[in-house]
Amino acid sequence: MLFDSIRTIVRNALERLGLADVEPTIELPRHESHGDAATTVALQVARRLGKPPRTIAEEIVARMDYDPSRIAAVEIAGPGFINFRFRPRYFADVFERILDRGERFGFSDRYAGKRANVEYVSANPTGPLHPGHGRNVALGDSIARLLEAVGYRVTREYYFNNAGRQMQNLARSIYARYRQLLGDTDYPFDEENGYKGEYIFDIARELIAEYGDRLRQESDEALAICRTKGEQWCFASIRRTLERLGVHHDVFFNEHSLYTDGHIERTIAALRERGLVYEKDGATWIATTKLGLEQDRVIVKSTGEPTYRLPDMAYHCIKLSRGDDLIVDVFGADHIATIQEVLAAVGALGYDTSRVKVVLHQMVTFMKDGAPYKLSKRSGEQYTLDDLIDELGPDVVRYFFVMRAAETQLVFDLDLARQQSETNPVFYLQYAHARICSVFANARQLGIELLSRDALALDRIEHPAECALIRTLAQFPDVVERAADQLAPYIVADYLHTAAEAFHTFYHECRILGAQSDDLVRVRLALADATRTVLRNGLSVLGVSAPERM
RNA sequence: GCGCCCGUAGCUCAGUGGAUCAGAGCAGCAGACUUCGGAUCUGCCGGUCGGGGGUUCGAAUCCCUCCGGGCGCGCCA
Numbered sequence: 001m002l003f004d005s006i007r008t009i010v011r012n013a014l015e016r017l018g019l020a021d022v023e024p025t026i027e028l029p030r031h032e033s034h035g036d037a038a039t040t041v042a043l044q045v046a047r048r049l050g051k052p053p054r055t056i057a058e059e060i061v062a063r064m065d066y067d068p069s070r071i072a073a074v075e076i077a078g079p080g081f082i083n084f085r086f087r088p089r090y091f092a093d094v095f096e097r098i099l100d101r102g103e104r105f106g107f108s109d110r111y112a113g114k115r116a117n118v119e120y121v122s123a124n125p126t127g128p129l130h131p132g133h134g135r136n137v138a139l140g141d142s143i144a145r146l147l148e149a150v151g152y153r154v155t156r157e158y159y160f161n162n163a164g165r166q167m168q169n170l171a172r173s174i175y176a177r178y179r180q181l182l183g184d185t186d187y188p189f190d191e192e193n194g195y196k197g198e199y200i201f202d203i204a205r206e207l208i209a210e211y212g213d214r215l216r217q218e219s220d221e222a223l224a225i226c227r228t229k230g231e232q233w234c235f236a237s238i239r240r241t242l243e244r245l246g247v248h249h250d251v252f253f254n255e256h257s258l259y260t261d262g263h264i265e266r267t268i269a270a271l272r273e274r275g276l277v278y279e280k281d282g283a284t285w286i287a288t289t290k291l292g293l294e295q296d297r298v299i300v301k302s303t304g305e306p307t308y309r310l311p312d313m314a315y316h317c318i319k320l321s322r323g324d325d326l327i328v329d330v331f332g333a334d335h336i337a338t339i340q341e342v343l344a345a346v347g348a349l350g351y352d353t354s355r356v357k358v359v360l361h362q363m364v365t366f367m368k369d370g371a372p373y374k375l376s377k378r379s380g381e382q383y384t385l386d387d388l389i390d391e392l393g394p395d396v397v398r399y400f401f402v403m404r405a406a407e408t409q410l411v412f413d414l415d416l417a418r419q420q421s422e423t424n425p426v427f428y429l430q431y432a433h434a435r436i437c438s439v440f441a442n443a444r445q446l447g448i449e450l451l452s453r454d455a456l457a458l459d460r461i462e463h464p465a466e467c468a469l470i471r472t473l474a475q476f477p478d479v480v481e482r483a484a485d486q487l488a489p490y491i492v493a494d495y496l497h498t499a500a501e502a503f504h505t506f507y508h509e510c511r512i513l514g515a516q517s518d519d520l521v522r523v524r525l526a527l528a529d530a531t532r533t534v535l536r537n538g539l540s541v542l543g544v545s546a547p548e549r550m
Numbered sequence: 551g552c553g554c555c556c557g558u559a560g561c562u563c564a565g566u567g568g569a570u571c572a573g574a575g576c577a578g579c580a581g582a583c584u585u586c587g588g589a590u591c592u593g594c595c596g597g598u599c600g601g602g603g604g605u606u607c608g609a610a611u612c613c614c615u616c617c618g619g620g621c622g623c624g625c626c627a
Contacts, residue, residue: 027566034570043569053569078570079607124627166627283625294552294623301625308627333621336554362555363621404563407555409620411562416576423576423589431589439586482566494564497575501591508583508591550589 002028002094002474005070006037006084013063019045028475035075035083036090036471042080053080091467092458094474098530099453105530106476106537111151111484117319118144120330121242121249122159125234126170127197129241129385132332135364135410137385138401138543140330141247142489143359145541150484152326156248159315161255161308162231169193170234171227175218177204178226182213198382203233241386245394246543258314264306267314268299270349291344312338313345320351327356328487333363359487361406367413392417395544399426402489402542425497429535430547432500436532437548439512443525446513450525457519465509469527472502476534480541489542496538503531 003026010024024041042057049056057080064074070093073085098105120140123133144154161167173194179187181204207215207229215222242248258264268284271277276287282302286309289296299310319327331339339358347353366373373383389397391414400417403425404410417424440450461467475495483491512524536546 029570030565030573031571038570040569081570083570161627164627281625285625298625303625305625307625312627333555335622335627337622338627340553360555360621365620408563409556413562416562425575427589428575431587435587435590442586486566490564491566494574501574504590505592507586511586513586549587 001097001477002471003037004097005090005093006039009064009066009071010039010041010060010082012065013060014041016063017059028471029083034077034081035073036086037084039082040080042082046080056080057082086467088462088467089459091470092461095461095470095527095530096453096458098470098473099456099526101477103533104537105473105533106480107149107151108477108481109151110481111147111325114152114325115155115323116144116147116152116326116328117155117157117322117324118147118328118330119157119159119319120144121238121247123238124161124166125231125238126166127195127234128199128237131366131383131385131388131412132364134385134388134397135361135401136330136332137242137245137247138398139359139361139406139489140328141245142398142402142492142542143328143330143487145543146480146484146487146489146492147326147328149480149537149541155250155324157251157253158249159253159255161311163256167227167231168223170195170230171223173200174203174207174226174230175215175223177201178207178215181205181208182216184216199233199237203230206233237386241384241389244386244389245398253315255311255315258311258318263314263318264310267317267349268310271299271313271345274348276345276348286341286345288341288344291348293340293344297341309338309341309345312342316342316346316356317349317351320346320353320355325355328359329356330359330361333360336360357487359406362409364401364410364412367411368415373414388414395430396424396426398543399493403493405488405490425493426544427550429496429500429539430545430550432503433532433535433539433546434548434550435507436503436528436535439525439528440532443513448513448521448525450529451522453526456523456526458523460517460520460523463510465506466524466527469502469506469531472499473530473534476538480538483541492538492541496535496542499531499534499538503528 006026007024010026011020014020014022014024022041022045024039025044026037026039029035029038042053042060046053046056054076057076061074061076061082066074070087070090071084072087073083075083075085077083118140120143121129121133121137123129129137141156144156147154169190172190173196176187176189176194177200180189181201203226207226210229211225215225268277271286276290277299278285278287283298284300285296286299287296288294297309298307299313300306329339339360343353343356343358385397392400396417400412401410443450461470476499479491479495483489506527510524512528513521515521515524539546
């Protein structure tokens with residue numbers, strides 16, 4: 001948006017040079033002294049033309065046709081960069097286009113008509129979400145919001161397994177606590193595999209309230225009741241936590257349905273058909289070495305039960321056959337081995353795995369009292385994601401988890417996050433938004449209305465801080481698109497800081513309601529309003545609220 | 551041992567598939583409107599981009615190698 005006119009000017013010059021096929025890249029120079037826009041197109045074509053880039057730059061500039069009331073100077077610098085300097089009129093034109101987009105500024109329809117599926121959280125119902133899950137939750141949901149911001153129709157999916165060994169352990173854990181609470185204090189608890197959290201006692205207490213001592217006679221039926229009760233309790237807990245973070249899934253996919261629907265059978269048959277399956281030591285193996293991986297893996301144990309890999313493969317076959325244009329899996333780093341096997345197998349079955357994008361985030365290290373704070377569901381620790389939200393609020397939690405690139409090992413200092421509440425990056429953004437809202441409240445009291453684009457005297461824009469703010473705002477749509485393409489919400493978080501900063505600087509240097517003329521008051525109010533839109537839309541992508549006052 | 555990720559300022563991190571003087575936040579130091587929210591703004595301090603090779607006119611960025619951290623490498627999920 002910022003460089004649309006520049007791109008046209010450069011394209012036309014290239015055309016006159018017989019280089020109509022070249023797509024010039026226009027960039028924001030790293031240093032302000034290098035102007036407002038720069039193109040490296042002369043360097044791009046230097047090799048092809050066999051001429052020094054500076055000479056080419058001169059030829060291009062000589063053939064440029066531009067409006068001197070918009071562009072102050074075109075300079076050739078260094079090895080052949082072409083730098084442009086804008087006049088305020090140029091920024092006024094850009095601002096006009098920002099205003100045209102209104103409330104939707106920053107969002108686009110670039111991928112309109114496309115469908116995306118984002119799978120995240122996918123924690124099994126064996127306990128409350130722990131803080132480490134927070135990164136997956138925040139990352140996955142922000143990615144879903146980002147994709148929506150560029151036009152995708154997004155399905156948010158949660159994959160879970162409510163059968164299998166883990167659930168048996170849960171049931172046994174609950175049953176053991178149930179018996180102990182009933183007075184059978186020597187009833188054995190499986191220290192190795194059992195879930196030790198306090199919440200198991202809570203579930204057991206609910207069972208006592210509901211059934212009294214009627215489950216005291218140990219039976220399959222009693223365990224089944226424990227299992228069902230445990231699943232319901234855990235899912236309720238998980239959903240409550242997600243709700244607090246503004247996260248809602250459209251589809252809860254039960255792994256068990258893969259068995260009842262016959263998908264497991266069909267997948268294994270299809271793999272067998274391609275000669276990728278063999279029997280050894282009583283188990284069934286997949287020959288992933290034939291697909292370029294390190295070693296073969298068991299897909300059906302000698303007991304006849306599939307390993308987790310097989311349903312994962314079947315599940316991805318289903319996801320790929322639904323017709324989504326993009327499938328995003330948000331996983332923790334511990335899934336790295338699995339995802340390779342799954343994609344290799346599914347690819348061998350003829351599915352186009354290039355539609356699957358895996359966002360693999362590294363682990364989170366929580367620091368408390370200056371030391372790593374170990375959090376494990378089975379270690380008996382009580383600290384949960386819910387506790388973290390209690391302590392820091394949903395906005396801080398969401399922001400902190402997405403503020404860094406997924407592949408960094410996030411250090412989350414619980415003490416710092418709490419203390420930081422005054423210089424917190426989240427509050428910096430929210431404060432800018434609240435401040436703008438406050439200006440509008442004052443404007444309303446003075447009877448000053450926000451004017452429509454056509455009624456604004458945009459030629460009154462001349463202050464450098466106004467131009468700098470417009471320059472920053474104009475980048476927002478590109479930032480959103482880049483973040484969506486890279487599935488990287490941190491890019492938006494980073495950008496919002498520079499946007500808020502540009503506004504605060506503008507606010508200090510330019511009086512809005514006290515500007516010299518009514519025209520200028522209106523123009524600056526419109527600038528503040530556009531900034532508010534950017535902040536609101538940007539924060540919404542991150543799932544962070546934009547309060548009107550704080 | 552093998553695979554993937556990371557190593558940039560005291561700390562946490564950017565650096566858009568190479569190119570015009572290595573950037574930001576926090577911490578530290580020094581300052582700032584008689585008026586729109588000082589949860590703000592301005593400036594300063596601070597880095598042989600983990601080490602060493604290589605490719606190039608040019609490397610934080612690409613290749614090789616070593617060192618240091620993380621996560622995996624089950625007939626657990």
